[in-house]
Amino acid sequence: MKTLKTIIVLISLSLSFSNAGAQSNQIYEKLKASLWGDPDFKTTEIPEKWKDESAVILAKSYEYEVKKEFFLNYVYENITLHKRVKLLDKAAINEFSELSFENDYKNTSFWSSYELKDVYFGIKVIKTTGKQNIIDIKDAVVKSIKEGLNKHEYQKIAIPDLEPGDIVDYFYVIKNSYVQQDVKILDPVYYLLVEQYPIVKQKFNVHVLRKMYFNSKSINGAPSLKQTDKEDGTTYSFVDKDREKTDATLWAYPFRIYPTLKFQAFFIRDKVLNMLDFLEFFLKDTKTNNSKTDITHIDDLVKKIYRTQYLFDYSTMQNTKDYLNKNFEKTTPSDTIVKYAYYHMRQNFNLSASSLMLNLSKVLESRKIKHDLVITIPNSMSDISDLILPMELAYLIRVKGKTDYFIGDFTSHSVFKSIKSDYQGNNAYAVSNPNMEDKPKVQKIVIPIDKSDDNMQTMNVDLKFADNGMDSLQVGINKTLSGIFKEDEKSYIITRLKYNEEVTAHLDKAKDKKKEKPKKKSSKELKEEKEKLQLQEQQQKDGEKEMKNSYKNEFEAGEGFRIDSYALKQMGIWESSPDLQYNVSFKLGNFVKRMGSNYVIEMGKFITRQLELSKKDMERKIDIYEPFPRTYVTKITFDIPSGYKVKGMDKFNINFTNATGGFVGTAEIRNGKLVLNVKKFYTHNFEKATEWPKMVEFIEAAFTYTQQNILLEKI
Numbered sequence: 001m002k003t004l005k006t007i008i009v010l011i012s013l014s015l016s017f018s019n020a021g022a023q024s025n026q027i028y029e030k031l032k033a034s035l036w037g038d039p040d041f042k043t044t045e046i047p048e049k050w051k052d053e054s055a056v057i058l059a060k061s062y063e064y065e066v067k068k069e070f071f072l073n074y075v076y077e078n079i080t081l082h083k084r085v086k087l088l089d090k091a092a093i094n095e096f097s098e099l100s101f102e103n104d105y106k107n108t109s110f111w112s113s114y115e116l117k118d119v120y121f122g123i124k125v126i127k128t129t130g131k132q133n134i135i136d137i138k139d140a141v142v143k144s145i146k147e148g149l150n151k152h153e154y155q156k157i158a159i160p161d162l163e164p165g166d167i168v169d170y171f172y173v174i175k176n177s178y179v180q181q182d183v184k185i186l187d188p189v190y191y192l193l194v195e196q197y198p199i200v201k202q203k204f205n206v207h208v209l210r211k212m213y214f215n216s217k218s219i220n221g222a223p224s225l226k227q228t229d230k231e232d233g234t235t236y237s238f239v240d241k242d243r244e245k246t247d248a249t250l251w252a253y254p255f256r257i258y259p260t261l262k263f264q265a266f267f268i269r270d271k272v273l274n275m276l277d278f279l280e281f282f283l284k285d286t287k288t289n290n291s292k293t294d295i296t297h298i299d300d301l302v303k304k305i306y307r308t309q310y311l312f313d314y315s316t317m318q319n320t321k322d323y324l325n326k327n328f329e330k331t332t333p334s335d336t337i338v339k340y341a342y343y344h345m346r347q348n349f350n351l352s353a354s355s356l357m358l359n360l361s362k363v364l365e366s367r368k369i370k371h372d373l374v375i376t377i378p379n380s381m382s383d384i385s386d387l388i389l390p391m392e393l394a395y396l397i398r399v400k401g402k403t404d405y406f407i408g409d410f411t412s413h414s415v416f417k418s419i420k421s422d423y424q425g426n427n428a429y430a431v432s433n434p435n436m437e438d439k440p441k442v443q444k445i446v447i448p449i450d451k452s453d454d455n456m457q458t459m460n461v462d463l464k465f466a467d468n469g470m471d472s473l474q475v476g477i478n479k480t481l482s483g484i485f486k487e488d489e490k491s492y493i494i495t496r497l498k499y500n501e502e503v504t505a506h507l508d509k510a511k512d513k514k515k516e517k518p519k520k521k522s523s524k525e526l527k528e529e530k531e532k533l534q535l536q537e538q539q540q541k542d543g544e545k546e547m548k549n550s551y552k553n554e555f556e557a558g559e560g561f562r563i564d565s566y567a568l569k570q571m572g573i574w575e576s577s578p579d580l581q582y583n584v585s586f587k588l589g590n591f592v593k594r595m596g597s598n599y600v601i602e603m604g605k606f607i608t609r610q611l612e613l614s615k616k617d618m619e620r621k622i623d624i625y626e627p628f629p630r631t632y633v634t635k636i637t638f639d640i641p642s643g644y645k646v647k648g649m650d651k652f653n654i655n656f657t658n659a660t661g662g663f664v665g666t667a668e669i670r671n672g673k674l675v676l677n678v679k680k681f682y683t684h685n686f687e688k689a690t691e692w693p694k695m696v697e698f699i700e701a702a703f704t705y706t707q708q709n710i711l712l713e714k715i
Contacts, residue, residue, distance in 0.1 A: 028137075031173055032122050035171045036124070038059075041059050043084070044058070046058065055088055055089075057195060057199040058084040059082075059201050061080070061083075064206045065208075066186060075186075076175070076178075077178070078174070080171065080173045083171075084169045085197065086165070087167070088164055092197075097160075099156070099159065103153040103154055115177070116176070117175070118175040118177075120171075120172075120175070121172045122137065123168065124168075125167065127163070128166065182269045182272045184268075185264070185266050185268070190261075193240055193243055196248065198244050199243040199245075200242065201240070201241050201242075202241075205235060206235065207235050210233065212267050212286060213285075214236070214288075214290065215265075215282055215291070216289055218260075219262065220255075220260055221259045224238070251624050253625045255380065262382075262388065262389060266279075266283060278305045278308050281293060281301040281304065282388070293387050298375060299434070303434045311358055313359055317359050323507075324337060334367070338407070341364065342360065343503070343574075345359060345363075346411075346412070353420070357395040357396060364433075365433055370432070372400065372433070373397065373433065374428050374445070375393060375431065377426065378423065379625065384426065384427045384428060398445075413487060413580065421450075421627055425686060427444070429442060429444055450685075455485055456480075456485065459479050459480075460478040461635065462476040463637065465641055471592060472587050472592060475586055477584050479584070481579060481581075483578075486579075492546055493547070495535075495536045495539040497533070497536040547584070557586075558590065563586050566585070568582050569583065595711075598711060599644075599711070601709060601710050603638070605706050606676075607702075607706060608634075609706065610702040613703070617696075626684065626685045627685070628685050631682075632680045635678075636678070638673060644712040646710050648709060648710045649667045651708040652667035652710075653667055658694045659694065662680070665678045680698070
């Protein structure tokens, strides 16, 4: 599958794209003349040291311009990426045989909001003879990717007849226009200086005009920006040469490892900044690069956050306060109040986790429950010491008591006292609620990390030959998912209506009241109920399809694969019953092979697919950022058919464990059944690169296990 070549890494809103029309010929011709006339994009030769690479980027240029129109309420954002790549082998030719680009986008709502995206791209191929072929952009085809309720459209264009030694020179320009009277916060950009191919030379330029704030920070050894003041604004730039490639690496957070420049531009009038004064922590001056935040004054930031009404949803807070007041006495233990406040707020899917944390803090404040607001940054982005952009802020709550505990996750299946994997092990600051103390207390902390057994996938796999003969197996799986694992499969069997009914029933248990008599439903309520049922039916169909595809891929089944049955046993959305549990059954024929009167069964594959490390993977120089500590437990029970005996059991007894994790397997015959017990676990969410050989030991053992078979020998 081709990789969609995105130009920059943007953390942005999900948008539904639609085709706004063809490129303006006049603008397109100007772009071609300007970009393809750049002297840095004339080079054709690569350094001798890179002659054995798959491809080399001869030149790369990134331009970002943002400005506020002087009299009109327009904010313009122009992004240009230009690359010149020399292809040296077949793999690179396959990679560049198609290129994909964003589509135009247009959005209008009320007079206060208008957005327009114009996209321009150009491609030319320089053959080894020196001949230049300009690709006709009219041949681009519009494709779409469905992302939830949104549809993302992009343009794909083929580049034919490529050969080793050819150069692909292409540019990609996005021109965004926004109507904003008082404030426009542009999307943040994380610019990596490394790519999958080495780069001879790359130029970076940001031009900020007309009273715009600009924040940026160079991290992990990225060059510092050079500031040049001009009459119409300020330019920030660097030139980087001789940048080695980076190979795709398992469990690596690029922004924590590789040279990165992160930046963001803001247009915000003083009257708005006064309302959002927590932004003053980040926005110091419109005439310079705001590249530092005074982390020692994090308590001032927290005070301003609590003063900023915009960050709080008062209807959500009030609804939760009303719920608590109606159902709990003033003498109710504080932990009970916190727990039910958490679960009541968890229903608000329209609010972000950060917003819910702040609102929950206000609710606890109203009940005089002592707690800290914990400030950190998601571990995939950077350390808290590199905080420079407002959107990087992530919030948790630490409730004070005999034993302090954290509330660190707000998802549909998160439970009380759970912590999102993005925050575990992070450096953070805990600041006491400033509205409950004269002087907030600040403490630098490390957020706790789960143990491997806190996040567990348990599978009991029952196998027997199907009723129609010994050419296929009937597979029954009882699956239990705990902790963070629940997020992967909750959509298979839990519809929104089922979820809401479960939540309502559970929260109503807190009430010490008689059930009210059901009221007669209005025609509007009946219509809404019908629509909810229709939505549930569609969600159930989508879930069944998702489950089928998941198990089909996991067990490498053919096109005729289907799920025979499945059932939800437990949702796993309360700390009293925290595990998601379901069972599923299906038939598989591809793991059974007949050999005369005997049968070979690929029994090892029933622990599901394991990582297969390549030769390149064996050596590692960068640290390991795993998703979270975790454990996989599998019990396989196989009914041995009458008249047969099992050979090859000894290969399933294995034990590789060390400080980073392990893989353990045992095999035995019990009551006419072959029973395999397997456990694989990862102890931590982070390891130094020096620990990689230890991890390789049990990862390799797990993969080898999947290649083991048993022989059913006719007695």
